């Protein structure tokens with residue numbers, strides 16, 4: 173049964189680093205809104221496009237055949253200007269001019285901070301959808317794009333293992349996450365890493381060398397160390413240099429996976445997650461809920477206020493850290 177509501181036109185946008193599954197989420201927002209008799213407008217290039225009035229109607233037909241594509245059909249940007257009220261005011265006036273009643277914003281904590289500021293300044297309502305490969309957001313077990321990124325990294329690590337094995341080499345593989353080690357931890361476990369270095373745990377190069385020496389004494393022929401880009405010792409190149417000085421048993425190489433982690437067709441899990449969250453965001457607006465992030469916890473849809481979602485981070489699971497340590501010994 174369709175719900176009767178006061179929201180006549182919503183805007184949808186993607187902001188911050190893109191993540192595979194954002195398109196699936198845009199589609200879900202548009203199709204759910206259509207189901208409720210609500211019109212959707214697409215805002216291009218996140219808050220930058222809002223400031224520049226880059227918005228137009230996004231009918232249901234326009235989101236056909238995007239479900240399986242990486243990137244975002246609405247484009248994305250990180251807007252510095254939106255931190256200033258003067259630019260937010262301009263963006264707000266464009267939303268009003270285009271008769272947009274509420275927004276669905278897909279992105280990370282920076283995106284939600286922007287939406288929260290719009291609410292504080294002008295009482296403009298938004299619901300946030302977690303879209304980032306980092307999976308670091310408080311209030312949701314999973315973010316859109318994380319699963320796809322994990323699979324991309326694992327595919328790369330498996331390939332690196334082949335050549336590492338062939339040449340008896342030690343590889344330092346750097347994965348994304350300047351503030352978060354979720355990608356590194358999961359792929360390190362799944363990729364059989366000797367060690368996993370993440371921003372959430374202090375790195376000690378001497379301890380790392382001792383771990384590598386133990387492995388070498390046990391006749392390990394090669395090794396993989398997974399490093400999150402935000403590790404406190406300065407990333408894979410810096411750490412590899414320090415290790416090279418004291419540990420000469422293996423020939424050492426570095427591989428930075430970079431932005432391939434952000435692209436590609438979303439996994440089945442990300443498509444379903446994006447579809448559920450996109451629909452849930454429109455449901456929330458119809459139910460007059462706003463200034464919240466929608467998330468999944470224990471398979472259920474939950475809402476978390478923006479000020480909470482942006483204040484805290486998801487925490488690294490100590491059990492997984494312990495598991496990684498045991499399995500690499």
Ligand code: F6P
Nearest residue numbers: 189304305306348349350351434
């Ligand atoms: O937030 C997603 C993310 O991919 C991080 O993992 C990474 O540190 C950052 O974005 C890179 O951002 P940019 O594409 O702007 O260099």
